[in-house]
Amino acid sequence: MAKKLSNNDPESLEAAFVRWVSEKRQNRLTILITGKTGVGKSRLVNALVGERVAKEGRSKSACTDTVTSYRAEINGVDVVVWDSPGLQDGTCNERLYLQDMESKLSQGFDVMIYCISMTDTRFYEADKSAIRTLTKEFGSKLWKNGVVALTFANLKTKDPDEEDDLAYYLGERYFWEKAIDEFLANLNVDLLVRQQIPIVPTGNYKQLRLHECENWLSDLWIKCFNVMSISSGLAFFKINESRLKYPDSSPATTSTAAAARSSEDDENQMPMPEDENQSAYNPDHEDIPREIPLNQKQEDGLLSRLWKAFSDVYKAAKNVGHRALRFFTRRGKSNVN
Numbered sequence: 001m002a003k004k005l006s007n008n009d010p011e012s013l014e015a016a017f018v019r020w021v022s023e024k025r026q027n028r029l030t031i032l033i034t035g036k037t038g039v040g041k042s043r044l045v046n047a048l049v050g051e052r053v054a055k056e057g058r059s060k061s062a063c064t065d066t067v068t069s070y071r072a073e074i075n076g077v078d079v080v081v082w083d084s085p086g087l088q089d090g091t092c093n094e095r096l097y098l099q100d101m102e103s104k105l106s107q108g109f110d111v112m113i114y115c116i117s118m119t120d121t122r123f124y125e126a127d128k129s130a131i132r133t134l135t136k137e138f139g140s141k142l143w144k145n146g147v148v149a150l151t152f153a154n155l156k157t158k159d160p161d162e163e164d165d166l167a168y169y170l171g172e173r174y175f176w177e178k179a180i181d182e183f184l185a186n187l188n189v190d191l192l193v194r195q196q197i198p199i200v201p202t203g204n205y206k207q208l209r210l211h212e213c214e215n216w217l218s219d220l221w222i223k224c225f226n227v228m229s230i231s232s233g234l235a236f237f238k239i240n241e242s243r244l245k246y247p248d249s250s251p252a253t254t255s256t257a258a259a260a261r262s263s264e265d266d267e268n269q270m271p272m273p274e275d276e277n278q279s280a281y282n283p284d285h286e287d288i289p290r291e292i293p294l295n296q297k298q299e300d301g302l303l304s305r306l307w308k309a310f311s312d313v314y315k316a317a318k319n320v321g322h323r324a325l326r327f328f329t330r331r332g333k334s335n336v337n
């Protein structure tokens with residue numbers, strides 16, 4: 001058992017925490033991302049890991065009988081992305097496709113992100129059928145590490161009837177939450193599992209602020225972290241360590257408020273066109289956001305989760321609150337690596 005820790009001995013607490021992180025953290029992170037072609041899978045995964053791992057834009061052959069993989073080493077973590085649009089387009093040999101998926105994912109995955117475009121006016125059969133197939137194949141446990149991303153949420157922030165933008169946006173969001181929950185209930189996915197599945201609206205890189213959240217990327221990042229195991233979460237944390245920015249930290253780092261301000265500025269400079277095809281605006285040229293600003297609640301959630309796992313092992317640490325970890329996580333690379 002670990003040596004005794006106390007409030008008066010932050011050095012030993014830090015050493016114990018750093019040792020725990022290096023023992024616990026896995027050195028590989030596997031992300032399964034799926035959804036119809038063009039729904040924004042590659043863009044989303046690139047934003048999450050901070051590098052253009054997956055190729056964005058229309059794939060040359062939307063349908064193959066195999067699952068595409070992308071690989072990159074980021075901050076010493078081997079990142080593997082399985083990208084599978086093939087289940088939804090209905091033209092592939094489903095059996096072959098699933099066999100390929102099962103063999104490639106035989107070692108499991110750390111998070112599954114199912115993307116649906118919020119611009120869809122219906123919960124289309126293509127998505128229903130893919131969700132049904134995946135749930136049958138992998139079992140309800142698929143959803144324990146699952147997140148649903150509602151992409152293109154930035155195109156749903158204005159009420160077309162020009163009455164109430166917020167009410168319109170929330171209504172659209174509620175439609176998807178209800179439709180997904182009802183569908184999974186029909187597939188016998190447990191209520192407890194269903195209640196834990198994050199359904200997260202996501203947008204483009206320029207407009208990070210949506211009606212109900214300051215920054216969709218921060219929201220998505222935290223929600224993915226929460227559905228991962230601690231070992232995977234630590235790898236996910238390591239990948240993004242230098243992008244995570246904390247509230248009221250050093251003036252050199254961006255606060256959540258500043259990030260919200262800059263996204264307002266962006267909005268003013270470049271309003272999102274309703275129909276991108278008719279505009280010269282090309283989202284492919286946008287840079288991946290360099291920062292993931294966390295607000296106080298998000299930082300507390302992250303620390304509490306780490307703290308709980310850490311103090312389960314180092315029981316002597318229980319008498320120090322989770323915020324003690326802030327000093328080590330905020331210091332970044334030099335310590336928790």
Ligand SMILES: Nc1nc2c(ncn2[C@@H]2O[C@H](COP(=O)(O)OP(=O)(O)OP(=O)(O)O)[C@@H](O)[C@H]2O)c(=O)[nH]1
Nearest residue numbers: 037038039040041042043056057059152203204283
């Ligand atoms: N405005 C806006 N554009 C987006 C969003 N997500 C993706 N895009 C753009 O939509 C296009 C397709 O995005 P991708 O990420 O390549 O889509 P994909 O699902 O990976 O496509 P395939 O690989 O062909 O299946 C790209 O031009 C993106 O820049 C979004 O939420 N909002």
Ligand SMILES: [Mg+2]
Nearest residue numbers: 041042055056
């Ligand atoms: Mg793609």
